[in-house]
Amino acid sequence: MAKPRGQTTDGDSPDRWEAQLRKGALEMAALASLWQGRLYGLEIIRFLENHSSMALAEGTIYPILNRLKMEGMLTSEWVEAEAGHPRKYYSLTEAGLQRLRQMAEAWTSFSRGLSRLLEPVLERQENLQ
Amino acid sequence: MAKPRGQTTDGDSPDRWEAQLRKGALEMAALASLWQGRLYGLEIIRFLENHSSMALAEGTIYPILNRLKMEGMLTSEWVEAEAGHPRKYYSLTEAGLQRLRQMAEAWTSFSRGLSRLLEPVLERQENLQ
């Protein structure tokens, strides 16, 4: 019998963060954008564009927000604007806050690992140019 | 006429790094693992596991290596091992080296943006616990 490679059968357990991170960076960014208070969809896009140079499309953010809401990480409420279309404001729930913290920690560790890997590459560049 | 949303029609231009990064982190890691010299497939997996806590499967690394080789970022050579199956060693080409530098820069900027976003989240945690 061959090796039983990859026995992690629990696809959505909170363990596999390293793998989820690569995919879920956007989810984390969306959650993080709500740290300081509620925002509505398009506002989140602009926020991330300004604060982290992440450019994401509407077709990206709305599915993410729905996903997060279904998982209980966010709540939403319609608020009538002074002018124009009403806005759907999203806020972090307690669970969303916890998840954000977990992701932030995992991200930090992940990011640190990669940075360590890239250090020699970037150092050398300073010397050359 | 509606808004001309998303006018970046050049799907594979070197401009869209922010988007590629989220997908291409593994590609970058693979390139980076070859910085200090040639490695063979399974060795790359072990290297990344040890040096960056990135766990990737064989079914992940080989397609990536083939992709990179086809793009001229890597060269490969068969080397007979003292014992067991011969090994296919990969090395960075000049183009691969340049690409790695580009990706490293983009990664740094991307990572910095996200870190800035996550700063308040992590800070608060120190105070609480």
Next chain:
DNA sequence: CAAGATACCTCGTATAGCAATGTATAGTGC
């Protein structure tokens, strides 16, 4: 009521990661 601005939503497609599985080479025990 038509045009335009703002905002939310959804479908289709291309792509990627990865678990599972297959193949090739060589050593070991009998």
Next chain:
DNA sequence: GCACTATACATTGCTATACGAGGTATCTTG
């Protein structure tokens, strides 16, 4: 020389995801 095991490379199929394109709803202005 045959089975068994270990090492290493390779491929296939499933699923999830990002996102471009296009659509809907609300309000304002003329």
